Amino acid sequence: MIVGIHEFGHFITAKKSGIQVNEFALGMGPKIFGFKKGETQYSLRLIPIGGYCAMEGEDEDSNNPRSFEKAKVWKRMIVVIAGAVMNILLGFILMFVVVVQQSTYSSTTIDSFPELSYSQNSGLQAGDKLLKINGTSIVSSRDISFALATTKPVEVDGTELTVYQEDCLVNLFSFLGTTLSERNEAIKNGETDYMSDQDAQAMYSEYLQIVENVNSAETLEEAQSAYEDGYKSLYAYVSDEEAQVPQIEVKESRIRFRVDILVERAGRQVLLEDVDFYTYLNSETQQPMVAVDFYTVPVERTFLTAVSESFKQTVSIGKMVWDSLVGIVTGKFGLSELSGPIGTASAISQITSQSLASSGFIDGLNTLIFMMAFITVNLGIFNMLPFPALDGGRFVMLIIEAIRKKPVSMKIQNAINASGFIILIGFMLIISMKDIWQIIGG
Numbered sequence: 001m002i003v004g005i006h007e008f009g010h011f012i013t014a015k016k017s018g019i020q021v022n023e024f025a026l027g028m029g030p031k032i033f034g035f036k037k038g039e040t041q042y043s044l045r046l047i048p049i050g051g052y053c054a055m056e057g058e059d060e061d062s063n064n065p066r067s068f069e070k071a072k073v074w075k076r077m078i079v080v081i082a083g084a085v086m087n088i089l090l091g092f093i094l095m096f097v098v099v100v101q102q103s104t105y106s107s108t109t110i111d112s113f114p115e116l117s118y119s120q121n122s123g124l125q126a127g128d129k130l131l132k133i134n135g136t137s138i139v140s141s142r143d144i145s146f147a148l149a150t151t152k153p154v155e156v157d158g159t160e161l162t163v164y165q166e167d168c169l170v171n172l173f174s175f176l177g178t179t180l181s182e183r184n185e186a187i188k189n190g191e192t193d194y195m196s197d198q199d200a201q202a203m204y205s206e207y208l209q210i211v212e213n214v215n216s217a218e219t220l221e222e223a224q225s226a227y228e229d230g231y232k233s234l235y236a237y238v239s240d241e242e243a244q245v246p247q248i249e250v251k252e253s254r255i256r257f258r259v260d261i262l263v264e265r266a267g268r269q270v271l272l273e274d275v276d277f278y279t280y281l282n283s284e285t286q287q288p289m290v291a292v293d294f295y296t297v298p299v300e301r302t303f304l305t306a307v308s309e310s311f312k313q314t315v316s317i318g319k320m321v322w323d324s325l326v327g328i329v330t331g332k333f334g335l336s337e338l339s340g341p342i343g344t345a346s347a348i349s350q351i352t353s354q355s356l357a358s359s360g361f362i363d364g365l366n367t368l369i370f371m372m373a374f375i376t377v378n379l380g381i382f383n384m385l386p387f388p389a390l391d392g393g394r395f396v397m398l399i400i401e402a403i404r405k406k407p408v409s410m411k412i413q414n415a416i417n418a419s420g421f422i423i424l425i426g427f428m429l430i431i432s433m434k435d436i437w438q439i440i441g442g
Contacts, residue, residue, distance in 0.1 A: 002087065002376045003051045006383070009086030010053040010079055017075040020056040020066040027051060049341065055079075059417075061410055069410075073402050080394045087380030091317065094373035096310040098366050104298040105309045106141035115207070116173040117293040118166050118256075118276040121215050124294065128263040128270075135260075136323065140312040141296060146320050148277060150327070151257050153288040156276075158251035161220055166276065167248045168214050168227040175231065176207050179238055195237065203237045210234070224248070255279060257290035317377045325385070336438075340428050343435035344375065388420025 004026055011024050020039055025031075027045035034043035045051075057067025068076060099105070109129045113120040130138045133147035156163060179195075180203075186194035195203075210230030217223035228245045235243035257277045263270050278293040299305055327333040339347060348371050356364030384392040393416070401407045 002090065002372065002379060005086050005090045005376070006083040006379060007051045007053045009082035009084070010055075013079045013082040014053065014055050014068075017071055017079060018066055019068050019071050019075075019079065020064060021053060022056055023052070023054040025052050025054070053083075059410075059414060069407065073398055077395060077398050077402075080391050080398065081384070084380040084383045084391055087376045087383070088314070088318070091373045091377035091380070092310055092314045094369050094376065095313045095317075096306065098370050098373070099310045099313060100301070100306045101366065103301055105301065105305060107297045107299050108138050108141060108144065109297045111295045111297040113294050115176075115211065116169055116278065118278045119293050121165055121169070122162055122275040123272045124261070124263070124275060125265065128265050130261060130263055131269065132262040133259050137319070139319070140309070140316045142313055142316040143319065144292060146316070146323070148257060148259070148290050148292060150323070150332070151259055151290065153255050153257050153279065153290070155253040156256045156258060156274075158254045159220075161217070161223065162276065163254050163256070164220055164248060164250070165214050165217065165223050167254075168223060169211060171246050171248070172207065172210060172214070172227070172230060172234070175234060176204070179203070179234070199237055203234060206230075206233055255288045257288070314373070314377060317374055318381055321378045321381045325382075335431075335434060338431050338434070340431035340435055342432050343438065346435065346439055347371075387424075388416045389418075389424055390420070393417065393420060 007024060007026070011021055014021050022039070023041040023043060025041075025043040025045055027043075027048050028050055029045050029047040031043050031045050034041060036042070055068040056062055056064050057069045062069065064070070068079075071079075110124060110126050112126055113124075130144060132138060133144065134151065136143065136147045138144060138147070180200060183195045183200060207230075210226065210233065213226040213230060214223055217226050227248070231245045232243045256279050258274050259277070261272045261275050263272060278291040280289055280291065281287065282289050299309070324333065328338065348368065351371065352364050352368045355367040383390050384395070386392045386396045397408050397413055397416075
């Protein structure tokens with residue numbers, strides 16, 4: 001479907017431009033099935049790795065007045081770029097199918113914070129509208145996740161006040177969570193006298209006040225005092241004995257996901273430097289992980305907000321693809337983080353299967369549709385790159401022709417496109433071998 005819509009973009013614009021289309025094919029290699037209608041052969045071919053729209057005079061000289069090379073340059077530009085445009089349009093439609101099912105959408109404006117929030121402790125406030133994270137523009141909530149997911153954890157000064165406060169909050173939250181979990185378990189087992197609902201609510205309210213006291217401290221000593229007094233107050237809800245307050249281990253350095261965020265606050269732009277996000281260790285790999293530790297203002301679904309959200313999400317996917325391509329070129333992402341057709345198929349299978357198992361058929365289907373949207377936008381943007389053998393490379397040739405007032409010779413174009421095609425196929429083979437190795441190795 002994705003390949004078909006891409007080639008259809010070339011096909012329909014060529015037809016409308018009066019260019020003769022010799023064959024419209026899905027797949028490559030030997031023909032499995034086909035028929036001819038008018039001047040065009042329609043084919044389904046054996047190897048499902050692409051397709052093509054073969055136009056008269058596209059890759060060879062032709063005296064046919066309806067050949068590709070005889071069409072006006074602006075028409076050829078439209079034909080060449082139409083495939084990528086159709087891919088991105090398909091991505092928007094698929095995204096709308098997913099988005100329109102949701103009752104609300106996440107905005108980029110902060111609504112509130114959970115009990116354990118490093119970002120609030122580092123300066124973010126309710127009402128802040130996120131504009132940029134580490135220089136990356138924020139259009140939708142997906143941009144927030146992507147910006148944080150591609151941020152590398154750093155070692156920070158472990159004696160900083162904010163870091164100490166964060167460690168205090170972890171201990172307080174851990175004690176609160178353990179206590180309330182034990183209470184719920186006791187009630188489930190019939191022990192109704194463990195802690196009343198009123199006491200549990202009072203404990204939680206006091207915890208929130210303790211968090212505020214710790215966060216408002218201006219020195220390490222003040223933070224330590226607020227933490228120790230607060231811990232003792234919470235402990236009093238479960239025991240009359242004197243609390244043994246866990247001491248905060250002050251280290252020279254800590255691992256944090258730390259970013260600079262540009263926000264809109266009260267009508268003006270404010271740059272918040274060194275904002276920490278909740279950082280934890282993966283229980284299996286022991287690698288540092290990051291979590292978005294705030295809630296955003298929900299946007300109610302209407303037809304217009306559904307269209308707007310679909311557009312924003314499509315733009316965000318495009319930004320993710322572009323930023324990833326830039327990351328590959330600059331060395332931010334390595335070979336192990338790339339996938340070809342085999343790795344992509346494996347990822348789709350795993351993600352969709354997990355969604356089916358955990359959430360049911362509808363969510364699994366929506367996951368698959370989202371992956372399709374991601375891939376079709378990816379294909380559209382990648383094809384517009386100014387690289388030989390890609391649509392973007394052909395578009396560059398047409399720009400040169402428009403400037404020079406005469407086309408680049410077909411011999412030179414074919415040589416350039418052939419070399420680009422060889423490079424792309426070679427690169428795909430390398431990545432496919434890597435994909436196979438990763439699948440075998442688990």
